[in-house]
Amino acid sequence: MDDPPGSAGGAALVAQTPPLLQVLDPEGRLQVEHPPLSDEEVVRALRGMLLSRRFDERCIALQRRGLMVTLAPGIGQEACSVGSAMALDPARDWFVPQYREAAGMLWHGLPLVQAFLWHMGSPLGFMVPAGKRFLPFQAAVAGHLPHATGLAWGLRLRGADAVVLAHFGEGATSQGDFHEALNIAGVVRAPVVFFCQNNYWAISTPLEWQTAAPTIAQKAVAYGFPGIRVDGNDLFAVYVATRDAVARARAGEGPTLIEGVTYRLGIHTTADDASRYEPLELRERWQDKDPLLRLQRYLQRRGVWTEALASRLEDEVRRELDAAWEEARRVPPPRLEDSLERVFAEMTPRLRAQREALGEEG
Amino acid sequence: MDDPPGSAGGAALVAQTPPLLQVLDPEGRLQVEHPPLSDEEVVRALRGMLLSRRFDERCIALQRRGLMVTLAPGIGQEACSVGSAMALDPARDWFVPQYREAAGMLWHGLPLVQAFLWHMGSPLGFMVPAGKRFLPFQAAVAGHLPHATGLAWGLRLRGADAVVLAHFGEGATSQGDFHEALNIAGVVRAPVVFFCQNNYWAISTPLEWQTAAPTIAQKAVAYGFPGIRVDGNDLFAVYVATRDAVARARAGEGPTLIEGVTYRLGIHTTADDASRYEPLELRERWQDKDPLLRLQRYLQRRGVWTEALASRLEDEVRRELDAAWEEARRVPPPRLEDSLERVFAEMTPRLRAQREALGEEG
Amino acid sequence: MPVMTIVEAIRDALHYEMARDDRVIVLGEDVGTSGGVFRATDGLFEKYGRARVVDMPLSESGIIGVSVGLALAGLVPVAEIQFMGFTHNGFHQITEQLARIRYRSWGSLSAPVTIRTPFGGGVRAPEMHSDAFEAHFVHCPGLKVVAPATPQDARGLLLSAIRDPDPVLFLEPLRGYRLIRGEVTTGEYLVPLGKARVAVQGTDCTVVAWSAAVEVAAAAAAAAAEEGISVEVIDLRSLAPLDTETLRASVTKTGRVVVVHEAAQTGGVAAEVIATIQEDEEMFYSLTGPIRRVCGADTPYPVQMLEPAYLISPQRVLRAIRAAVRA
Amino acid sequence: MPVMTIVEAIRDALHYEMARDDRVIVLGEDVGTSGGVFRATDGLFEKYGRARVVDMPLSESGIIGVSVGLALAGLVPVAEIQFMGFTHNGFHQITEQLARIRYRSWGSLSAPVTIRTPFGGGVRAPEMHSDAFEAHFVHCPGLKVVAPATPQDARGLLLSAIRDPDPVLFLEPLRGYRLIRGEVTTGEYLVPLGKARVAVQGTDCTVVAWSAAVEVAAAAAAAAAEEGISVEVIDLRSLAPLDTETLRASVTKTGRVVVVHEAAQTGGVAAEVIATIQEDEEMFYSLTGPIRRVCGADTPYPVQMLEPAYLISPQRVLRAIRAAVRA
């Protein structure tokens, strides 16, 4: 039998690699005519990124001294976190984090004291203060993504014009929950933006072993909504893509998946030893793409970046961190008994008995 | 601020609808020059489809008389089931079914007696006879897909040049297990063909409420391997697509997702009342695309289809079914005690005690 | 008072509550246009449309996870999982997410989600469609588990579950849907969570059961009565939290206990009932002999041909009652 | 005999078994190039490469489901789930698929998969990383559950688990990984599944424990000894199947029982141990008082700041021993 016509090859869908959106190149050169943010806004963004960078560094140091628990720094990924948070309106929009987005959470209104408490292993670190629009950090990878879908959908059903932004890593995209959350979001056209920080590593597992898809953005094709791929170390690109996605969502046009191509400049968590698996040259290549450096270079080109500004920002940030850390240390630690009161709105008889027994043992 | 350049719109990945592969149109007209199967092969295929059609009809009738349990007929979808099974080599390849693929399973070697036992609610219906290469029918939607991935990957690791074909519905694509199974298959380049019978309905839920993606085939983009969309009521298209995918898999080129666009001509299961949700005109539209009808029309055009052939096939199939049904009824029903011996290779002390207690109560 | 089947009572509760509270949203597989595979949600879609009655994609984990989000948005989700076996597909969303959200947010968030699902066998359902895994959810801090046995309780407990500020797993007796009938108080009639019911009064032996097993226990009690044994049947109604008070009142009276469930014996809820009874000094010292379990064998739920032998018969319960009384 | 920590003993078993049987394949998140987040698989990737030591995508359900398929292809998969809490993400693949495949294929198929996972708290791990949900798996027909307390047992039981023709959940004490050390018989030394161990001999009270709680129980036993109370500590080793014989030998001698676990009390494995003990006539009639549970509170496992108070102390066990002996 000769090769039949109508061979399936012709009908195969070939994966298309989406282009990478870049507005600022690593040297801080604008790739477009007009910047999407004013210089003031950029300085404010840089300050937010710096706050997070110094927060992470300080917490790592405190962890090494036994004063903090295992934590996952966001170093190197601040542009994804802050750039996307900037596109939200904190008075109506929600931020739904994984665990590496202290930067964006602080931007969106997480009190710095609470961020410290979180890393101190206090349950108070997971509280959502009244009037704030974020969920607690999430330890189960991708577990929060269906919540983001439901929250966005529910807010719309309740008549709010709110948008939800959910963050996660490229490793999270391998989870069933990622799939179910995005698929449902597509069906109900939930006003949600799924932001994947593709930092190449899931602990020690590289992207190639996570998925055979060359990009994360193209996974949106499965859900019938747009996937966008941006330089995740470029605050402008992140901001522009998220802003557009938020606008789409708010206009009732449904979800967007954004892939921020970035890199984890350091350890997965303080319990990790990246030297066991990370090629040094890869780290070095990305070190120069540091998102803070890029913004500084940009501001330098625009004549805004000065020694004075640099040290003013560092000073402000240091003082803010000092004050919050001092305050966090003075917060009285909750007792186990208190936790038994927070399982249900009202304690069950057995919880009450267990609580009493704890008191007696005290 | 004027609309910034570098707007994300330009970088968005727009989902591409893959073309639909069709080799035979509903009137049985060949859309290509040479048919991919000889007339003899087509008659054999038609016989396999007819066997399944009559099997289903008979079982539904028996179910209505209380002689069988709830069952999911494959009526209208026989081309997907048989056309894909034809592309396998039963001496080395595996068939991993959901629950609607009696047609393909019979083709691949499931003894007809066992198919009856399955619908009689006998555990013997789930046995895999020695030397056969299929898994038992699967009741948990998508639960078998990671098994197909693992089996294919494992067979390759063990040095076999086997290919695994897994069937499922479009509803199954919403499950996390679908996602994880396909993603892992892509990463390890497992020799597996994922065949989705998109029959429009998941019980009463239409495709539009299942996913916002216009096609199932495009979901392959998320996993970095080809997705192919074929007319699922066209035996030739199904066969050709699967044959090519099997060849790719065997050559070490990894998995393929095939979407067979078809329609469930009837009830979801014998427990279902499709009139509650199915628009009549939709059913009527598809009735004329009946895959058996199409093959008959094709054979008619080629002058092969005669009254004599038609009644010979019906006769053969009827006698085969009669004989198997008689045999199935004579199989002694297993006892509950026997089932306690099949939980582990060796009974635990408690199972042994439970087994003894059953005996005493007997 | 109208007479209803269990499924009618559930449907009535859903209609009642959706009319009363516009935050209630029903979601699940096939709950809309078809009215649910058991018709529990029949008529809701016609009344409220897709904005409040949503046929969901085939995603149990997604349905539960999305319900958490809907609840956080201020809605009151009532999610249906078509069969209990498939709650396992979303088990992590129930155990780690839904049940913990109040606790892990240190009381600042809550998710008043009700998950309705039928469980247990006896209707010749396909493989995996008859699973009874209530024990998995009883060991799930932050979750309440309810399993009514009568139409009256089904309606009253479902209303309480929907209104409860915390997540509730609401287990419906699959074989009772159409077979169990009874009078039902309609309107604003609620049955509180966490309170057991004395289904049959007696003095010689306590039989603890829930859901469809209550009927089996009652049949055994009737048979025992003919032998002169007076059996008290406790219908737990709530599996979490357990009603120790009602158990104590009965056990201290009878001194003999049999616990019945269809689920596999090992690690089933009977074990918790036994542990709870015997660790109470008053109950412990009133026991005249071991507490007996009448449970499913330690196998998965079998396919249909083996089902009649697997199901717990009143005779098996009766034998255990006799043994308990003899001890 | 070399002295090893638990994690070293596990690593030794994996190296030993992979060398002995080329069908053994290790798969999981970060098990390859990094050698596992706790280094349990360290050195395997270097020896056997990606063909037999596979860093998997972040998919617990996929890892377990794929392991079923690998087993059907004739391999012997040893899957690692990074933390027990995340076994819930694949719970349906464990309960409905892996554990049932022999049963549902009427004995014609089998899946000798071992799932290794660390569990329990005490190492200040993040939220959800200290969960102890062994009870969910004990109520899972077709699955064996093993939870060693010593390096010797960890190695010997892991070899047995890998060679067992049925699926085994192998629970590793997270806080024992580096803290529990002991002599280990290397080479072809296996510890049988389903057999408990008398960790401490005594006559007045039986304390039943497993995994990291055995050390706590032993410490309590030592403290009790100073008060003149002779405590026998039973290390269950296997939670499914339970070793009723060893329990009987001890309980009929002491007449007093305390069961210890870190998991939440309600519906935990202690309940099954209690039910098993008390339904055995011989054991029941030897009990002088209620069997006591020393378990975690009915909350999720807390974050780090509350951990010290949540963990079970030898003092709490001692108080229960005293109460038992007084009764």
Ligand SMILES: Cc1ncc(C[n+]2csc(CCOP(=O)(O)OP(=O)(O)O)c2C)c(N)n1
């Ligand atoms: C469901 C689940 N499985 C496993 C883990 C353990 N774990 C914590 S972080 C991590 C890698 C996550 O990678 P990615 O999603 O890329 O996020 P990143 O850490 O790179 O920000 C893993 C496997 C977890 N927390 N949750």
Ligand SMILES: Cc1ncc(C[n+]2csc(CCOP(=O)(O)OP(=O)(O)O)c2C)c(N)n1
């Ligand atoms: C995990 C799981 N959830 C729910 C069900 C109940 N159920 C059985 S068939 C079905 C619809 C399946 O639709 P599809 O995948 O399109 O296959 P089809 O029946 O159309 O062949 C559902 C929801 C199930 N069997 N398994």
Ligand SMILES: [Mg+2]
């Ligand atoms: Mg990552």
Ligand SMILES: [Mg+2]
């Ligand atoms: Mg379908």
